[in-house]
Amino acid sequence: MICPQISLACLLPLLWFASMADSAYMKYKDPKQPINTRIKDLISRMTLAEKIGQMTQIERGVASADVMKNYFIGSVLSGGGSVPAPQATPAMWVNMVNEFQRGALSTRLGIPMIYGIDAVHGNNNVYNATLFPHNIGLGATRDPDLIRRIGEATALEVRATGIPYTFAPCIAVCRDPRWGRCYESYSEDHRVVQQMTDIILGLQGEIPINHTKGVPFIGGKDKVAACAKHFVGDGGTHNGINENNTIIDEHGLLGIHMPPYYDSIIKGVATVMVSYSSLNGVKMHANHDLVTGYLKSKLHFRGFVISDWQGIDRITSPRDANYTYSVQASINAGIDMVMVPFNYTYYIDVITSLVNKGIINMSRIDDAVRRILRVKFTMGLFENPLADLSFSDQLGKKEHRELAREAVRKSLVLLKNGNSPNQQFLPLPKKAKSILVAGSHASNLGYQCGGWSIQWNGGSGDITVGTTILDAINSTVADSTHVVYSENPDESFMKGNDFSFAIVVVGELTYAETLGDNAELTIEDPGTDTIRNVCSTVKCVVVIISGRPVVIEPYLPVMEALVAAWLPGTEGQGVADVLFGDYGFTGKLPRTWFKSVDQLPMNVGDLHYDPLFPFDFGLTINSSQPGFSGADRLRDRNGRMVYVVLSSLLSAILIHASGIGII
Secondary structure (H helix, E strand, O other), X not given: OOOOOOOHHHHHHHXXXXXXXXXXXXXXXXXXXXXXXHHHHHHHHOXXXXXXXXXXXXXXXXXXXXXXXXXXXXXXXEOOOOOOOOOOOHHHHHXXXXXXHHHHHOOOOOOOOEEXXXXXXOOOOOOOOOOOOOHHHHHHHOOHHHHHHHHHHHHHHHHOOOOOEEOOOEOOEOOOOOOOOHHHOOEOOHHHHHXXXXXXXXXHOOOOOOOOOOOOOOOOOOOOEOEEEEEOOHHHOHHHOOOOEEOOOHHHHHHHHOHHHHHHHHOOOOEEEEOXXXXXXXXXXHOHHHHHHHHHHHOOOOOEEEOOOOOHHHHOOOOOOOHXXXXXXXXXXXXXXXXXXXXXXXXHHHHHHHHHOOOOOHHHHHHHHHHHHHHHHHOOOOOOOOOOOOOHHHOOOHHHHHHHHHHHHHHOEEEEEOOOOOOOOOOOOOOOOEEEEEOOOOOOHHHHHOOOEOEOOOXXXXXXXXXOHHHHHHHHOOOOOEEEEEOOOOHHHHHOOOOOEEEEEEEOOOOOHHHHOOOOOOOOOOHHHHHHXXXXXXXXXXXXXXXXXXXXXXXXXXXXXXXXXXXXXXXXXXXXXHHOOOOOOOOOOOOOEOOOHHHOOOOOOOOOOOOXXXXXXXXXXXXXOOOOOOOEEEEOOOOOEEEEOOOOHHHHHHHHHOOOEEO
16 A cells, blocks of 8 residues: 555554554563553553452452452452362362463463462461471570471472462561460570561572662562561460550660561561551551551551451450551551451542542552552562462472471570589480370371361361371380370379370460460460379479460479470471470470469569570570589679579689679
């Protein structure tokens, strides 16, 4: 066609080709473009409905490919215990995730969704996954490199199920063990918690040199997006009551609860979850000053902020009293993605109305979407949206179970070993005529895993694949050693048998969140009776399985040795490794062990500090020898009580020379 002059007939084909070229090339789909360029291009193309969809996270139980497509849903999650099928295989998980993803990809712009799960001590919702010790046990290890390696293994096991996002780590600084989430905290001391944020480097990858502070980093298909939670002060609530009010001044907030967030942001954490709790009477889900003013503006966090499960519903009392206000307050406070998780259509209608009325500004919506897209682009979700089975062999992998076993060994804290320095009880001999194993927690995999294990609240019995402490003992002792198990032997049973020694394993039942709030902190019945019946008849070591210190002082005199094993997870062999001397005790208390609950809250550094075992206490086998003292009460020249851990006889000599008297 010859067109000496521009005519409509000539112009139309040119316009058609130009439009086709424009539609064929979209900057946001080009991985060669800078991420900020891709974000800007994509947001410019999005409708309000598409933006709000990105800000919506729904539970897998209400998700489908059609729901993802019709509502432009940006994220799906599995709540605690929410699985595609009982004992679901990696293939079943991957198929489910991909079904939802294909629905998201079928939308006009094809924005992939991000699937999240609470992998808080391994991929703990998933059958046959490696379950590591809960955070309180990891805090006892004082080993950031171990925690980083656990993060790497967890990322692989999460990816085995096709999931790229975990709601971990919890970086709460638990200041009161009566709190039902205290086992999710690494320590009462923020410095220990700060060290443990190295798990982010394992989950997301080692952050590059000169990486911009505050910008998320996820290092490849074998890594997952992490989530620092719960912002902020959740570990300081009054009387340790879950979701309660934390009363604290600015100095205390910035000095105790905020430091782990500084470290997490420096390490490139992708997301931050807001706490259910209040701070000085202001609900954190509605706290603009801290979420936007401090986290986003002062700390320069550039990832996205996510609510907790139905977190915005709890802004009002009673819940849902004014849902419109809750949506307005939470979004304007700076929450970017809302974990709805069920009534998503109502949430979408409400937030849409608030934007249309100008109550929520479009700039706030764009900021939220920009942050969500930044994480998705950073992790390569646009280039690799669909999961496959390439990581399926990582679930419950032998090397990961060995790593968990190492973590168990390093988490054990020896609190007592013999009734005098000259009479150590541990390590136990592998060869003996007959030994008794007693207690409700010795042969119960669910109890030793704790809450957030297969089910939200945990469970009893063989909930998954693992090694109980009883199984571990049986596999450790000599073939000639006769092992007898009795859960709660009575006096006549004890007198009718001649045991060389006994191992008593007792503790708490499983719990999660508010269900774990406990003002008494006693060992679950009949645990104390078991201690008395067994230890008053035969020499015994008591192993405590718990998510926090419990009342133990009244029973100390009857036992030869005491070990805090926390919630060790699936690899109980680590307990036997140390009890029988293949490895030494290295763990240190991550929190103060009280004498009685009326002392609580009591934390290291308090003016009135008189614990049963102080923070950082932990005997080694050698530290019970003459001239050694694992942790002694001391007074300085002014008569003030101080605590020091004496690692050697030389330490004791130096302290004596300095004028501090051991009492």
